[in-house]
Amino acid sequence: MGPTSASSRSQNPRGPRERLVLKASQRETLQAAFEQNPYPGITTREELARETGIAEDRIQTWFANRRARPLRKSRSASAQASEEEPSQGQGEPQPWSPENVPKAARRKRTAISRWQTSLLVEAFEKSRYPGNEAKEELAQRTGLPRSRIHVWFQNRRARKPVQSASAPPKSLADSPTHAATLP
DNA sequence: CAACTAACGTAATCAGAGA
DNA sequence: TCTCTGATTACGTTAGTTG
Known part of the structure; x- marks a missing residue:
């Protein structure tokens, strides 16, 4: 198996995924x-x-x-204004512009069914920031890839801001759309 | 310890499917 | 067409690995 030195990291529910070390x-x-x-x-x-x-x-x-990486500057920044940058001299000094980039095909849109959504919503209400373990578990239960779960939570957080304690939960007469409630 | 960098966060935006 | 929501991007931060 992998000679991973770090294997005792499965105790943090909020812990991130184990860091990969590239060969x-x-x-x-x-x-x-x-x-x-x-x-x-x-x-x-x-x-x-x-x-x-x-x-x-x-x-x-x-x-x-x-x-x-090349765009980001280190926090130290070195502050030396040398007029040359090693390792970026030759080649294309131009930054990649979106217009220059050929539109590569995206991942096909994943269809998330109602029951899968309910499961995710339920988990979301418990915690908006599931750790790796929680994501893996949701992936297991929904049958969706872990990465799709991750994206789902990102989108959900962005679109459903934290409800104030005094804000009314989406009770009746608020969203006439989804008529199908729960079985 | 400091530098490097994988993982992950937000905000904005693009894009597909259904009403 | 508009709305809802999944996918992708830039940018910034956090934390594990390595010299």
Whole structure:
């Protein structure tokens, strides 16, 4: 199995997912793909996932972090205004602009059924910030991938702000839409 | 310990399916 | 068409790994 040194991290309910440590060969593969296209679509990501053995959502995270790196400045910033930057001299000094990026295919929209949604809503009301364990459990129970659960919570948090204690819960006569309540 | 960087947060936006 | 909501992005922060 994996020579993971950290295996005693399964006690924190809010704990994040175990941090992945890339092998040199995996890093090379990703870096090569990044140079060809910093915005890989779902097809490319899954291909890379197969090649490297890394989960697709981790590939996506890797690309996002990689894109941000040259733009982000370290908190130390070094403050030295040298007129040259090592490791970024040759190649394309131009930043990637969205217009220049070919629209890669997105992941197909996942259809989340009513019962799956109810389960997620129930969990959301218990905790808006499920840790990795809770996400895995929800993935098990709903049959949805962990990454979709993660996105669902992100969207839910963004669209359903925290209800004030004094704010009326969505009682009757508030949302005439969803007529089907519960079985 | 300091630098590097995977994981994860928000906010904004794009995009698919149903009313 | 509009609404609801899943997918993706930029940007910022947190915390594990490594020199």
